[in-house]
Amino acid sequence: MLEIKNLHVKLEEEDKVILRGIDLKIGPGEVHAIMGPNGSGKSTLSYVLAGREGYEVTEGSAMLEGQELLEMEPEERAAAGLFLAFQYPVEIPGVGNMTFLRTAVNAQRKARGEEELSAADFLKVVREKAKGLKIDADMLKRPVNVGFSGGEKKRNEILQMAMLEPRMCILDETDSGLDVDAMKLVSDGVNALRDGKRSFLVITHYQRLLDHIRPDVVHIMAGGRIIRTGGPELALEVETNGYADILGEVG
Amino acid sequence: MALAAAKETALAAREAALRLPECSGWLGAARISARARLAAMGLPARRDEYWRYTDPASLNAPQAPVAAVFRPGDEAPAFDGIDRFRIVFVDGVFDAAASDDLSLAGVEIERLSQAGGSDIHWAQGIYGVLEARGQSPVQRPYAALNTAYATDGVLIRATGRATRPIALVYVHNSETSDAILHHCIKVEAGAELTVLESGPAAARFCKVMEVDIADGGRFHHIRVQGRDHERRAVTHVFARLGAEALFKSFTLTANGRLTRNEAVIELCGPDSVAHVAGAAVGDGDFHHDDTVFITHAAEHCESRQVFKKVLMNGATGVFQGKILVKPGAQKTDGYQISQSLLLDEDSQFLAKPELEIYADDVKCSHGSTSGAIDETALFYLQSRGVPRVVAQSLLVQAFLAEAIDEVADEAIAEDIRGRLEAWLARHAAKAGA
Numbered sequence: 107m108l109e110i111k112n113l114h115v116k117l118e119e120e121d122k123v124i125l126r127g128i129d130l131k132i133g134p135g136e137v138h139a140i141m142g143p144n145g146s147g148k149s150t151l152s153y154v155l156a157g158r159e160g161y162e163v164t165e166g167s168a169m170l171e172g173q174e175l176l177e178m179e180p181e182e183r184a185a186a187g188l189f190l191a192f193q194y195p196v197e198i199p200g201v202g203n204m205t206f207l208r209t210a211v212n213a214q215r216k217a218r219g220e221e222e223l224s225a226a227d228f229l230k231v232v233r234e235k236a237k238g239l240k241i242d243a244d245m246l247k248r249p250v251n252v253g254f255s256g257g258e259k260k261r262n263e264i265l266q267m268a269m270l271e272p273r274m275c276i277l278d279e280t281d282s283g284l285d286v287d288a289m290k291l292v293s294d295g296v297n298a299l300r301d302g303k304r305s306f307l308v309i310t311h312y313q314r315l316l317d318h319i320r321p322d323v324v325h326i327m328a329g330g331r332i333i334r335t336g337g338p339e340l341a342l343e344v345e346t347n348g349y350a351d352i353l354g355e356v357g
Numbered sequence: 358m359a360l361a362a363a364k365e366t367a368l369a370a371r372e373a374a375l376r377l378p379e380c381s382g383w384l385g386a387a388r389i390s391a392r393a394r395l396a397a398m399g400l401p402a403r404r405d406e407y408w409r410y411t412d413p414a415s416l417n418a419p420q421a422p423v424a425a426v427f428r429p430g431d432e433a434p435a436f437d438g439i440d441r442f443r444i445v446f447v448d449g450v451f452d453a454a455a456s457d458d459l460s461l462a463g464v465e466i467e468r469l470s471q472a473g474g475s476d477i478h479w480a481q482g483i484y485g486v487l488e489a490r491g492q493s494p495v496q497r498p499y500a501a502l503n504t505a506y507a508t509d510g511v512l513i514r515a516t517g518r519a520t521r522p523i524a525l526v527y528v529h530n531s532e533t534s535d536a537i538l539h540h541c542i543k544v545e546a547g548a549e550l551t552v553l554e555s556g557p558a559a560a561r562f563c564k565v566m567e568v569d570i571a572d573g574g575r576f577h578h579i580r581v582q583g584r585d586h587e588r589r590a591v592t593h594v595f596a597r598l599g600a601e602a603l604f605k606s607f608t609l610t611a612n613g614r615l616t617r618n619e620a621v622i623e624l625c626g627p628d629s630v631a632h633v634a635g636a637a638v639g640d641g642d643f644h645h646d647d648t649v650f651i652t653h654a655a656e657h658c659e660s661r662q663v664f665k666k667v668l669m670n671g672a673t674g675v676f677q678g679k680i681l682v683k684p685g686a687q688k689t690d691g692y693q694i695s696q697s698l699l700l701d702e703d704s705q706f707l708a709k710p711e712l713e714i715y716a717d718d719v720k721c722s723h724g725s726t727s728g729a730i731d732e733t734a735l736f737y738l739q740s741r742g743v744p745r746v747v748a749q750s751l752l753v754q755a756f757l758a759e760a761i762d763e764v765a766d767e768a769i770a771e772d773i774r775g776r777l778e779a780w781l782a783r784h785a786a787k788a789g790a
Contacts, residue, residue, distance in 0.1 A: 156740050159732070184742035196737040200755025206738070209751065214742035249755075266741060 107305040113166035126330035142327035156190040185217035189272035191263040193279040198250040256283035264295035281315040293318030313345035364399025374419035384473030387485040391504035410675040421535035421561035424587035435555035435581040441524040449536025469510035487567040487595035491621035507539030515550040522551035527558030534559035544574035557583025562590040572599040578606040589615040600626030610637040624658040634663040634763035639672030646675035653686040662693040668704035679711040691721035750781035
């Protein structure tokens with residue numbers, strides 16, 4: 107599904123290297139987690155994959171189902187099947203959530219040469235998916251993320267994911283700012299999208315999200331590199347001993 | 358003295374190229390007194406306080422600068438889906454064949470050019486009267502010139518609730534046309550009227566609309582200024598409101614080499630409400646100026662000014678907005694916001710918000726901002742698969758939404774939104790090609 111090879115990235119504005127050779131291969135239907143201390147480059151990796159400006163790729167590649175992501179515009183990456191759930195979902199005053207969702211869904215369908223959804227069909231689908239995430243009609247009507255609580259914003263991200271049906275989902279610290287109930291709701295939303303074909307990359311600081319979204323593979327990232335890869339037990343090790351042990355071990 | 362002499366010379370040259378319409382009856386008298394006002398002022402110059410940001414040279418020129426006629430192609434006429442009464446002017450000349458039968462409007466309508474002969478007329482208390490009141494403290498020479506030289510216009514009197522909007526349609530057909538139109542509108546006590554205006558009108562267009570709203574009257578004005586890129590326009594709305602009266606005006610402008618829209622509003626009766634709003638989209642050689650003066654002369658009145666401009670490729674936007682609260686106008690609620698979205702570094706927005714308050718129990722707020730497009734929001738939209746140009750036009754529409762929300766009639770507001778969306782889509786397609 108996603109294959110990252112020797113990815114090196116620095117900030118465009120300053121001469122600061124963030125990623126120092128990332129290698130990562132995620133197969134269809136797999137759930138990978140990336141854990142790591144603050145400043146290890148986890149969020150940068152997600153932004154670079156999604157195509158945010160301000161980063162310069164100095165080396166390496168990132169292929170999504172055989173297509174080079176790094177040469178595409180952000181919207182082309184989305185149409186190719188990539189989705190990033192933001193750590194800090196953006197507020198867009200003046201643009202209704204529903205308009206936003208419909209524009210996005212239809213733009214992707216158009217890019218893939220599919221017919222656009224009619225207003226009625228769209229409404230039916232969105233209502234059904236919103237219900238599962240406990241997103242009410244008012245939240246759909248309001249401007250995108252404006253005045254939403256932290257939990258509402260994250261649920262709105264998952265709703266977008268459900269509507270866009272991406273093949274490769276990246277969740278960037280989706281657990282940050284969530285209480286236990288909200289985390290359960292969001293995780294259930296994500297798990298509902300696991301169908302054996304769709305792949306996930308879950309970026310998180312803490313192990314607790316991984317109790318809900320069970321990963322197949324766990325990577326530990328530090329200093330812009332993946333320093334260890336293992337099974338779910340690796341996350342538990344972090345939970346018990348913190349990052350210091352692993353970092354010291356690799357040293 | 359040199360400035361005064363230059364203004365006088367400019368005026369003499371401008372007037373030499375104009376023909377004073379026949380001067381008889383009440384209208385003749387109004388024209389003569391307007392000419393006297395104009396002579397005392399001269400034409401505007403860059404050194405005048407309210408013309409510092411807008412160069413009046415092309416308005417002062419004796420002949421209208423040539424302006425190519427824009428062919429809108431498959432674009433539907435403004436307000437096409439609205440059941441409306443149409444009055445059409447082509448290059449400032451009334452087009453009877455294209456207009457509806459004036460006797461069927463449901464309100465009293467007369468053409469200015471046919472109303473002047475008698476000694477008395479209901480419009481006597483309005484024509485040139487509101488304009489003259491609006492000349493102080495800020496001079497508006499083009500309004501006085503208009504009162505003196507207007508070749509036509511309509512006089513509309515609403516005594517009840519008008520069944521459908523009156524649509525004034527301005528067609529531009531000649532590259533050198535120089536149109537001067539003057540309308541008077543009287544909304545009687547408790548009556549309600551909507552006036553729609555659309556089209557570029559002429560190569561150069563000078564227009565005055567005087568609106569007198571009696572106690573409890575309601576007046577809605579929605580305007581779409583034509584897309585002809587080379588046209589020039591200087592327009593004025595003068596409004597006087599009685600107690601509990603309502604005045605709402607909204608203007609959408611896209612293109613036009615020079616547009617100066619002035620609104621001069623006087624809240625004379627208590628509990629009256631005046632809202633003026635504008636949304637402008639300018640690309641390239643575009644200069645758009647909103648100059649607004651709202652006077653609170655009674656208690657418990659509310660005024661709102663909401664102006665938004667999107668500027669790119671060197672376009673210029675100007676906003677000069679003032680709220681004057683007179684002594685005794687307690688409990689005034691005045692709000693003013695002017696904002697620009699600059700899509701590149703070549704464009705500029707010049708704003709001069711002013712408050713002048715002589716009462717101690719009032720609420721007045723104003724704000725003015727200039728900003729670039731929100732790159733984070735743009736990336737967010739793109740990451741969901743929305744192409745950059747579409748994302749940008751979505752954010753532009755969002756930026757303009759507060760101004761368009763000032764249009765009370767939902768069907769008309771939808772027409773405006775649809776038009777704007779189509780323009781932006783076409784623009785995006787052009788930019789993407």
